[in-house]
Amino acid sequence: MSKTVFITGTSSGLGKLTAIRFAQMGWNVAATMRTPELETELTAYENIKIFKLDVTNVEQVHTAVEQAIAAFGKIDVVVNNAGMGTYGALELAKEEAIDWQFAVNARGPINVIRGFLPHYRTTGGGMFINISSFMGVTTAVPLGSLYNMSKFALEGLTEGLYYELKPLNIELRLIEQGGSTGNNFKGNITWNKDAAIKDYDDLMTKVEERINNSDPSQLDDPQIIVDAIVAQATGESTKFRTVIGAAGNNLLAMRNSVPIEEYLDTIAKSYM
Numbered sequence: 001m002s003k004t005v006f007i008t009g010t011s012s013g014l015g016k017l018t019a020i021r022f023a024q025m026g027w028n029v030a031a032t033m034r035t036p037e038l039e040t041e042l043t044a045y046e047n048i049k050i051f052k053l054d055v056t057n058v059e060q061v062h063t064a065v066e067q068a069i070a071a072f073g074k075i076d077v078v079v080n081n082a083g084m085g086t087y088g089a090l091e092l093a094k095e096e097a098i099d100w101q102f103a104v105n106a107r108g109p110i111n112v113i114r115g116f117l118p119h120y121r122t123t124g125g126g127m128f129i130n131i132s133s134f135m136g137v138t139t140a141v142p143l144g145s146l147y148n149m150s151k152f153a154l155e156g157l158t159e160g161l162y163y164e165l166k167p168l169n170i171e172l173r174l175i176e177q178g179g180s181t182g183n184n185f186k187g188n189i190t191w192n193k194d195a196a197i198k199d200y201d202d203l204m205t206k207v208e209e210r211i212n213n214s215d216p217s218q219l220d221d222p223q224i225i226v227d228a229i230v231a232q233a234t235g236e237s238t239k240f241r242t243v244i245g246a247a248g249n250n251l252l253a254m255r256n257s258v259p260i261e262e263y264l265d266t267i268a269k270s271y272m
């Protein structure tokens with residue numbers, strides 16, 4: 001019998017590519033997104049069913065979980081992929097932007113995990129694959145404190161849950177990639193700005209330049225990230241954390257090999 005994966009944030013980028021890959025592998029796919037009415041690509045696959053889901057909306061989570069179970073019977077793997085980035089100095093962030101960053105990247109996965117736990121308990125287990133970032137295990141881009149906060153929170157959530165879910169045969173995985181080609185992430189970044197405060201302008205300009213002119217050789221092929229997700233779902237890999245790409249792996253190696261003060265100074269100086 002075909003296995004089933006439930007994926008959040010499949011309107012673009014990694015979520016969409018992951019949905020297509022699983023469908024091509026013969027899995028059933030519950031592809032969720034905020035605007036199903038706009039979707040034209042995933043609709044071409046017979047084994048993909050699309051459900052409306054804004055992960056910040058607990059009621060919608062319950063409805064989408066029920067609809068996916070009704071459509072496919074058993075869900076084997078849930079991929080918490082939906083995410084966005086709020087960048088800019090913390091002082092300049094609007095209150096709503098701070099809450100929204102946490103709501104989408106951390107509270108969203110909490111909602112979805114809680115939505116599926118009763119199903120996983122009654123069906124004897126399952127897997128949650130949480131899409132984090134190397135920004136969830138390192139700090140590497142100044143003015144990204146809120147994004148770091150949200151992904152560090154996702155990391156802590158996932159690690160902390162391990163102990164209570166292992167006895168129930170519910171597995172947890174983290175994928176920590178860097179920037180990739182083929183996503184709309186830049187379009188999903190909101191920038192905190194305040195024309196009246198100039199003290200962060202220099203750093204802001206440098207960070208924006210660095211993000212907008214990312215060296216394509218430092219961007220991962222998104223299919224490699226999809227490979228890593230598939231490897232977890234199929235049991236080919238049992239790694240709790242998978243760090244993808246040279247940028248993330250180099251940063252993590254540096255962070256783990258020197259005192260934190262030296263790590264922080266090295267990153268800070270690269271933006272001076």
Ligand SMILES: NC(=O)c1ccc[n+]([C@@H]2O[C@H](COP(=O)([O-])OP(=O)(O)OC[C@H]3O[C@@H](n4cnc5c(N)ncnc54)[C@H](OP(=O)(O)O)[C@@H]3O)[C@@H](O)[C@H]2O)c1
Nearest residue numbers: 009011012013014054055082083133178179183184185188
């Ligand atoms: N691209 C990178 O540089 C990068 C690096 C490391 C980690 N990541 C992580 O990788 C994951 C996928 O991002 P991506 O690179 O594929 O970028 P992307 O193309 O922007 O995809 C993000 C997806 O999340 C969805 N989303 C945003 N807010 C949502 C909400 N409230 N409820 C449901 N869906 C929501 C977006 O849907 P809408 O179309 O409705 O906005 C979109 O489908 C994210 O968790 C991101 O943090 C990305």
